[in-house]
Amino acid sequence: MIDAEIRRFALASLREMNFDVEGLDDDSLLGPAGADLDSVALAELGIRVEDRFGVTFADDEAEQLAAMTIGEFCQAVAGLLAAAPTAGS
């Protein structure tokens, strides 16, 4: 259930950030070959997720976001949430 909420939030964020989310699914890459987020856009997506779910990406995790698919990104957020069960909304 939390996975679905993370996915919904991530896609809504991309839409708000003016990215074209038409046709994106769990297998779409966040980086240039998919949704086409550059490093600043990835940073903003990270900030939005941190703000919404109360998690924090470590620097090395943030660096790996470009290579992730949307599904992997949602799992990573869910993993962080599980590791910090008191955080989040």
Place this chain on the structure above:
Amino acid sequence: MNARAPGERGPARRCAREPVAVTGMGLVTPVGTSAAAVLAAMCEGRSGLAAPAAGHALDGCLEVAGFSPPIDPESVLPGPQARTVDRSIVMALRAAEDALADAGIEVGRDVDPYRIAVIVSNVGGSATLEQQVLSRAARGRLGVSPYLLAGVLPNMGAAHIAIRHGIRGYSSSIGTACAAGAQSIGEAARLLRADEADVVVCGCSEAPLHPTFADAFGNARALARGWAKDPGGASRPFDRRRNGLVLGEGAGVLVLERLAHADARGAGGYAAVLGWGATNDAHHIMTPRADGEGAATCLRRALADADLAPGDIGYLNAHGTGTRLGDLAEAAAVRTVFGEHGPPVSATKAVTGHLLGASGAVEAAVTAAALGRGLLPPTHNLQDPDPGCALDHVRGAPRATRAEAAVSTSFGFGGHNVSLVLGAPATRRVRRA
């Protein structure tokens, strides 16, 4: 294009004082988006100033301001960036795109990417910064966008223009407040005369219409007051009833080009930049020297750089902000240099308001258009000239002229003075704005 390697300098054949051609102009102003439109507004006495709409962020902050037309950011930037850049950058991009199209220049086709430069600035995206400061105060670290710097830094107009058009030569941003637009044109001429570039995109863009800036100018008692019922009357340079400047937003970008380069591609020129000068009052952070000595020396330098005498100048487009001290100092400077029988004078800010750094670029474009048309525009609202500002004011109706050379002055907070000398078109082909 020539056969040089990218960025290689040509043979040292340049005359230091060679004029350079103005081959393209792009403007965003409260009275239109071309030099011809601004000239027409001045000639018709059509003001672009208005009270902020009810519910506007400036409602209650400013009685009157110069609002430029809205521009869809996505028309000049990719979607994700369009959401996050300051309006000053959007206007800079629009003006640069229009100026390059007007000049008929496509980078790579008409000029070597390493032989075109960009010198464009803004005071900084202060409206966006204001919004982010408020967001941070409310929400802490997570309220701050990672896009903030790319959206507000003073160089980002130049950077976005370079990225959008593939301009790979010299790039810079001049930060001399309200002298920045004029100084960008001067520095562009310097670059072209030194053969460091064939083409320079130069100018300034300003979006100061937000509460913090409005209150800063208001609390400094710099703004015109008491004109809520007559917004079009608020900006009245050199008039006895003037009581301050009117803030405006806009952009002015010019394409300057080495004469030989313009001629070689058959480009018509609106005007020539014949020379320029810059000085500093070294006097006060916000007020000019009362005797106008710094501005006068600046004018003399510009004339010497253009190799002209005061009597050669047939029109002076004044900085003319409508502040008591500023207008007095400028009139004193003009009388010092040109004597009692100086050139006809008029001020563009009467219809546009004060576009800060952008005003110098817009006014250079207007001056070029006036020379091209042979028509000197009047100063709107100049009904009762202040005897302390005695000059040959053009007022009421435009004046026909055969002037071949004109001066545009700009002065910035911090004591920065810049004078540009413009001449009738120097290319073999001639355009009229």
